[in-house]
Amino acid sequence: xxxxxxxxxxxxxxxxxxxxxxxxxxxxxxxxxxxxxxxxxxxxxxxxxxxxxxxxxxxxxxxxxxxxxxxxxxxxxxxxxxxxxxxxxxxxxxxxxxxxxxxxxxxxxxxxxxxxxxxxxxxxxxxxxxxxxxxxxxxx
Numbered sequence: 001x002x003x004x005x006x007x008x009x010x011x012x013x014x015x016x017x018x019x020x021x022x023x024x025x026x027x028x029x030x031x032x033x034x035x036x037x038x039x040x041x042x043x044x045x046x047x048x049x050x051x052x053x054x055x056x057x058x059x060x061x062x063x064x065x066x067x068x069x070x071x072x073x074x075x076x077x078x079x080x081x082x083x084x085x086x087x088x089x090x091x092x093x094x095x096x097x098x099x100x101x102x103x104x105x106x107x108x109x110x111x112x113x114x115x116x117x118x119x120x121x122x123x124x125x126x127x128x129x130x131x132x133x134x135x136x137x138x139x140x
Contacts, residue, residue, distance in 0.1 A: 042133050044068035046079075048121050050140035061091065061119060061140055073127045079135070080124040085117045 045066035050059045061083060065071065083090040123136040 039131065039133075042068075042070040042073070042125060042127060042135070044071050044074070044125060044135050046123055046136040048123075048136060048138060048140055050119065059119070059140070061121065063121075063123060063136070070127070073129075074125055075128050076126075078126060080126070080132075082122045082124075083119050083140075085119045090119055 045068050046063060047066065048061060048063050050061050052059050063079070063081065065079075082092050118139045121136065121138050121140055122134060124132050125135045126132050
């Protein structure tokens with residue numbers, strides 16, 4: 001006669017202990033902040049346009065903010081603009097926008113490049129809670 005009646009309850013107990021340890025570890029990770037901070041995604045609609053000058057030797061790059069639910073949480077300088085053609089900076093600057101209205105970048109309202117290669121345009125928004133987020137990353 002075999003005596004293996006206790007095998008099933010022992011395996012069941014081991015599985016129960018393992019599940020309890022895993023659940024405890026997950027709860028502890030969240031309570032102690034080990035799961036990491038989740039950054040809030042900001043919603044702002046930014047578009048860019050590149051218009052050739054009348055003589056065709058340069059392009060004017062303009063940036064327009066169409067608004068969004070988080071547009072009023074932007075703080076000066078609202079946007080940092082980095083435009084590069086290859087490894088050459090075309091326009092690097094900060095722009096302060098009033099009231100969430102559409103506007104263009106740069107101190108004169110635009111960025112002009114004589115390099116007709118595609119321009120990599122990155123726009124970073126700065127918010128009231130001291131966070132920053134890339135709002136536009138495109139090629140013109």
